[in-house]
Amino acid sequence: MLRLPSPHSFDKIPTPFYYYDMGLLGETLDTLSAMAEKYCIKVHYAMKANYEGKIMRKIAERGFGADCVTANEAEWAVKNGFVPGKLMFAGVGKTDDEIRRCLLLGIGAFNCESIQELQVIDSIAGEMGLRARVGIRMNPNVDAHTHRYITTGLEENKFGIETYAIDSLVSTLKTCRNVDFTGLHFHVGSQILDSIEEVFRLTCERAGEIVKAFEDRGLEVGSIDLGGGLGVLYADPDSALVPDFEKWFSTIDKYLRRRPEQVVRVEPGRSVVAQCGSLISRVLYVKPARTKTFLILDAGMNDLIRPALYGAFHLIENLSAGFRGEEVMQDYDVVGPVCESDDVWGNNRELPLSLRGDLMAIRSAGAYGSTMSSRYNLRDLAKAVFSDEI
Numbered sequence: 001m002l003r004l005p006s007p008h009s010f011d012k013i014p015t016p017f018y019y020y021d022m023g024l025l026g027e028t029l030d031t032l033s034a035m036a037e038k039y040c041i042k043v044h045y046a047m048k049a050n051y052e053g054k055i056m057r058k059i060a061e062r063g064f065g066a067d068c069v070t071a072n073e074a075e076w077a078v079k080n081g082f083v084p085g086k087l088m089f090a091g092v093g094k095t096d097d098e099i100r101r102c103l104l105l106g107i108g109a110f111n112c113e114s115i116q117e118l119q120v121i122d123s124i125a126g127e128m129g130l131r132a133r134v135g136i137r138m139n140p141n142v143d144a145h146t147h148r149y150i151t152t153g154l155e156e157n158k159f160g161i162e163t164y165a166i167d168s169l170v171s172t173l174k175t176c177r178n179v180d181f182t183g184l185h186f187h188v189g190s191q192i193l194d195s196i197e198e199v200f201r202l203t204c205e206r207a208g209e210i211v212k213a214f215e216d217r218g219l220e221v222g223s224i225d226l227g228g229g230l231g232v233l234y235a236d237p238d239s240a241l242v243p244d245f246e247k248w249f250s251t252i253d254k255y256l257r258r259r260p261e262q263v264v265r266v267e268p269g270r271s272v273v274a275q276c277g278s279l280i281s282r283v284l285y286v287k288p289a290r291t292k293t294f295l296i297l298d299a300g301m302n303d304l305i306r307p308a309l310y311g312a313f314h315l316i317e318n319l320s321a322g323f324r325g326e327e328v329m330q331d332y333d334v335v336g337p338v339c340e341s342d343d344v345w346g347n348n349r350e351l352p353l354s355l356r357g358d359l360m361a362i363r364s365a366g367a368y369g370s371t372m373s374s375r376y377n378l379r380d381l382a383k384a385v386f387s388d389e390i
């Protein structure tokens with residue numbers, strides 16, 4: 001059951017809203033910091049998962065860097081306490097304007113995803129009289145065994161540069177006059193959970209081979225960035241509120257060949273923020289149908305699109321029934337109010353007897369929740385509420 005300061009904490013807050021357990025975020029960051037230190041791995045938070053200012057500032061306080069995919073994200077990171085030199089800028093489609101803005105900001109490195117992009121960064125840096133630090137994102141062709149929409153490291157995906165292009169890539173890098181090559185970047189996918197050891201072993205082995213190919217061609221690889229991807233337990237969040245960072249980092253430690261001076265980086269997003277966030281909603285209507293009963297909530301797919309987009313499972317809890325000590329259980333199809341048939345939170349969910357006005361928590365919504373929300377149906381955006389402010 002969701003941890004709350006008191007059963008009445010939410011009584012006066014208009015729903016739907018995102019609730020963030022800042023204590024849990026702190027515990028997660030404590031573990032992540034300890035593991036980063038133990039395994040000597042640098043952390044760059046993938047801010048696409050959640051860029052609430054207050055959450056960003058709390059992460060930045062730990063001295064972590066950030067992984068950004070737009071110049072807007074990079075500038076927002078700096079506004080919220082991240083050091084520009086610790087920002088990585090990835091993405092297959094960086095615009096000229098974004099490249100200029102990030103050069104001016106003094107970001108740590110562009111993670112470059114095509115040979116043409118490398119040439120464009122070189123020429124823009126030349127025009128501006130600046131030097132660009134550039135890492136190259138390689139496509140290691142490793143299957144992350146996750147949802148196909150969040151698999152990124154296979155040849156069929158648009159991300160990174162395939163290994164067959166290493167020769168032309170290295171010769172282009174050698175002709176770039178305004179670029180300092182910093183290292184290599186990989187990211188094979190997201191929500192990697194059951195097969196974490198196998199996926200990261202393969203990624204590390206492939207990364208080792210690719211690093212060697214670059215170094216054999218005379219380019220020193222100073223930094224190896226393995227991206228993000230550690231998954232979280234959506235089905236039973238309370239059994240693993242803080243994800244198993246040690247399993248991820250120890251797998252990297254075991255399988256990645258690294259020289260002592262080589263920097264190893266990761267870019268976790270989901271694992272840092274997913275479990276500290278819940279989408280809080282109220283039951284608007286209990287609607288019996290011939291074969292089922294619908295619970296209609298005031299939160300919809302525009303607030304959290306993961307179930308509609310990926311068929312993702314999020315645990316639903318009836319907080320009010322929990323406080324009432326309700327014992328009768330019933331199956332419900334829990335749905336949102338948006339005018340789309342896939343605006344469904346879950347079919348056949350067994351929940352305590354639920355009434356109009358009951359408070360519901362949709363758990364594990366801290367990552368890719370608010371950042372992927374929209375105003376579809378001209379609905380208002382759900383506000384953020386923090387545990388240390390109520």
Ligand code: LLP
Binds near residue numbers: 067187368
């Ligand atoms: N680094 C790069 C280059 C990435 O593309 C991503 C995520 C990450 C790091 C962070 O990955 P994480 O640790 O969060 O798995 N909207 C989807 C997830 C999309 C992930 C995109 N890239 C979802 O809701 O499941």
